[in-house]
Amino acid sequence: MHERPEDLRAMQAVIDASYADATPHLLGIHEPERRLDAAAVAEQLAGMRLLALATSTRDGRPIVGPVDGVFYRGLFHFGSSPDSLRFRHIRERPAVSATHLPGEHLAVTVHGTAEIIDLNTPDHAKFRQTLLDIYLPRYGDEWLPILEGGTFARIHPRRMFTFSMPEGE
Numbered sequence: 001m002h003e004r005p006e007d008l009r010a011m012q013a014v015i016d017a018s019y020a021d022a023t024p025h026l027l028g029i030h031e032p033e034r035r036l037d038a039a040a041v042a043e044q045l046a047g048m049r050l051l052a053l054a055t056s057t058r059d060g061r062p063i064v065g066p067v068d069g070v071f072y073r074g075l076f077h078f079g080s081s082p083d084s085l086r087f088r089h090i091r092e093r094p095a096v097s098a099t100h101l102p103g104e105h106l107a108v109t110v111h112g113t114a115e116i117i118d119l120n121t122p123d124h125a126k127f128r129q130t131l132l133d134i135y136l137p138r139y140g141d142e143w144l145p146i147l148e149g150g151t152f153a154r155i156h157p158r159r160m161f162t163f164s165m166p167e168g169e
Helices: 005-020 024-029 038-044 085-092 122-149
Strands: 048-056 062-072 075-080 095-103 106-117 151-164
Touching: 005 038, 005 151, 038 106, 038 151, 048 075, 048 085, 062 085, 062 095, 062 122, 075 095, 085 106, 085 151, 106 122
Parallel strands: none
Antiparallel strands: 048 062, 048 095, 062 075, 075 151, 095 106, 106 151
């Protein structure tokens, strides 16, 4: 878990504001006892977690695709090729939505703005190291060209919804 107290406070504020404006339908499913607080979200999302990431085309059509999500400092981060359709969309229209949904028992959804980040700056050195810690044990040095040739972004959430229900309920 890489979150600092201020990251958890900011994330909790987004979660609380999101539910304050939620529809009765969502609130009926995401009952208070089924919501995760910021600390539990950070704990659940340690390591790499697959995300379904939605961007949009020029004419407003949504496009959803999987990305490796890394939750760091209270924000989802992800990467892809700099010439990918995903990053072409983000450069033109940075509004995105992403969901981590490993099964019926857990869902974390964010709606916000993607910001492209430069891993070679001192501001992102710790995140870069986090990526190395996650991917080098899994893929070895063969992953380094992906790191060096990739483009990375983080999502600044406007809304964040969490859902947790023990399996079997």
